Amino acid sequence: MTISLYAWGTPNGRKISVALEEMELPYVVRPVNITKDEQFDPDFLAISPNNKIPAIVDPAGPDGQPISVFESGAILLYLGEKTGKFLPASLRDRVPVLEWLMWQMGGFGPMPGQVHHFAALASEDDKRYGLKRFSTETRRLYSVLDARLGKTEYVAGKLSIADFAILGWAWRHERHKVDLAEYPNVKRWYDMLFERPGVKRGFDAKLD
Template identity: 75%
Template sequence: MTIELHAWNTPNGRKISVALEEMELPYEVVPVDIRNGQQFEASFLRISPNNKIPAIVDPDGPGGQPISVFESGAILFYLARKTGKFLPADLRAQTAVMEWLMWQMGGFGPIPGQVHHFRAVADETDRRYGLQRFSVETHRLYGVLDARLASTDYVAGELSIADFAILGWAWRHERHQVDLAAYPNVARWYAALMERPAVQRGFARKLD
């Protein structure tokens, strides 16, 4: 059965399109135009109580019953459990995946997202303050990721949903005003992932 991906062309939307391609799951995109407020429509609220994209509807959920899932991290975890892919069964290895997935959800997303926001602020004083505050922390987070990738090809050892989550935001590094050349391990990891055919399909899939 075909999964519905309710999304838009954003880092969080791309996390899921990449994961679905890597997991070889059939899906159809239901665009949610966040520019025009479609995320606030009652039909979307029923599957995403926080009015945020992405969300999925899986007609073949647990027990063969439909299920909707919101929040990109929860979606990745659900898809990994559903397919048995990109999430180790071993608790120690699985914990590393969840650590880096939570790192992305709590920091490497919300903080660079503030850089996006303040770059668009019209008032120069507000823009300068916001960019300074959040750019410093964004660069620190890239440094954390670079240090981690100095000793491993992927953030949790083997390729996992944590990599897909982080990749969705690293994809916007230019908007973060980050030159990946300053973070060579991140640059290597990013280039290797972007060479994967399923990742390329995930980013090529039209979400808007």
């Protein structure tokens, strides 16, 4: 049965389209135009009470019953559990996937997102302060990622939902004022992922 993906063409939306493609799950995109405040529509709020994209509705959820899931990290975990793909079964192997997924959710998303905000939308006075503060932290996070990828092929060892989560934001590196050439391990990982047909399809998916 076909999963409905409620999304827009943002890093968080791309995380899920990439995961769905890599997991070979049938899905249909239900665009939620956040530029027109469609995320506040009552029908969307019924499945995503935090009025944020993405969200999914799986008609073949647990016990064969429909289920809706909001928050991109929760969606990735749900899809990994559902398919048994890109989420290790053993607790020991799962721990680094969870660590790097939470790393993305807590830092490598909120911080680069602030860079984009201040670079594109803030007043000149706010821009100077905001860009200095959040650009410094964003570059630190890229350095953390680069150090990790200097030790392992993928962030958690094997390809996992953590890679999909982080890739969604690394995709916007130019908006973060970051040149991946300064982070050679990140660039290697980034280029390698974009050679995958599922990743390409996920980024080509028309979300908006």
